[in-house]
Amino acid sequence: MQCASCEIRRRALFQVVPSEYIQDAQTKRTHQYDLPARRHLYEEGQAASMAYTLYDGWMLLYRAISSGGRQGLRIALPGDFIGFMPEGEAAYHHSALAVSNVVLCGFGQSDLHEMIDRHSQLSVHINRIQSRYMASCQDAMLGLGRKTAEQRIAHLIAELYFRLLNRHSLQDGETSMPFPLTQELLGDMTGLTAVHTNRVMRKLREEGVLEPQRQRLDILDLEKLVAIGELRRRDVE
Amino acid sequence: MQCASCEIRRRALFQVVPSEYIQDAQTKRTHQYDLPARRHLYEEGQAASMAYTLYDGWMLLYRAISSGGRQGLRIALPGDFIGFMPEGEAAYHHSALAVSNVVLCGFGQSDLHEMIDRHSQLSVHINRIQSRYMASCQDAMLGLGRKTAEQRIAHLIAELYFRLLNRHSLQDGETSMPFPLTQELLGDMTGLTAVHTNRVMRKLREEGVLEPQRQRLDILDLEKLVAIGELRRRDVE
DNA sequence: CGGGTATTTGACGACTGTCAACGCCAGTGG
């Protein structure tokens, strides 16, 4: 089934590829996927045959640990390009879990590699995307290694807010955002337990910084949230 | 001053570029740099005009935090390609500090971008390098978020050991490695204080896992080290 | 209404940070 609505997203990824070519062979193998909440798109160690553009919904990219828990690597938001592996890498290094119901556009990994061969600018473009992800990954390392629980959570929420803002999923000045993450998932991202995440959320509520709704989150004091999390706006893509 | 010895390394980076071209214009602007221990190669926020191949010595890549400390992102070992930024990125996102005396080969960032334009395979190659760094960055996130101090330190040391082994800086089966990191730097990498790092190192010594020498480290029980750190060998480049 | 999932709270303890002091060693200069 062709995905009409994800045309926009595909253009974003392939903006550097001549459009005649896109109409061509490769895109025939582009498919839309729907995935309900709590289901995996792929798992760590699995053969990496596809890459995806997330069109709608949120996903958690994470790595499992031996004791059964997991460490979140990134919350994928609509527009994110996930699951790409360079040629020669056989398996995914992480798992991708649907946080809410999601819609994705899938590309064959080998199709992408072939396109990269023909359109060198595509590789440069993907490089830039990867470089951004790397920067946010380093941001996360800084938080996990050196920040308190409250700072990490504030940082994460502020980051998500600005990412949505930057891709115009939120209006400028809007104080309420969709928020499908459970406290357990927040904990996965911040290296905390669900219990402690809860305590921190209460504190942030009591401080008048934010107010959770069902599946949504009101940001009551964005400035304070940014200050607590020590978020540097320029680092957010 | 031209760098004869870094010819090997340059080939590693440019292995995908026709050799006639390498003899050409760009490489004229390749220079060797020597930097004494404790000096910065570049700092966060600085204009990213150069990228480097580390030829000799160890470096710490890190990001500073507001309270004055720092979070290590990666220990760069001989052969590592550092400081590259995709076209359009103006400033480094992290700082690079020489741990020991180091020797580097520098390339102009814009020269690299130009080469990438002409030789698309170079971009693919850099992509692969970045992807590896990303994987080890995610490894670190997992440690910082979910592992104990002992696990993190064991993981880091084992990782460094295998990285040296993989690039033949160590012989197979050799149990002693060069180790210019102070306990403070170990702490920077693992998100611990120097004091606590010390306690963990003592524990590892008492358990007969390792034995520090001056500027060197003896691995007495590699298997145990790997087990404690839960290192997955296949994830190490 | 019932069952599963998510949130909330309390009590307790472990891990790690902070503060402070001391020892060791190499290099320096007298």
Place this chain on the structure above:
DNA sequence: CCACTGGCGTTGACAGTCGTCAAATACCCG
């Protein structure tokens, strides 16, 4: 040769953050 200095390693006492365990409550969907 020795005193001095600065960097690093080492140790102890204490406090705080956060994890663990357990239980109660709230919420959602069928």
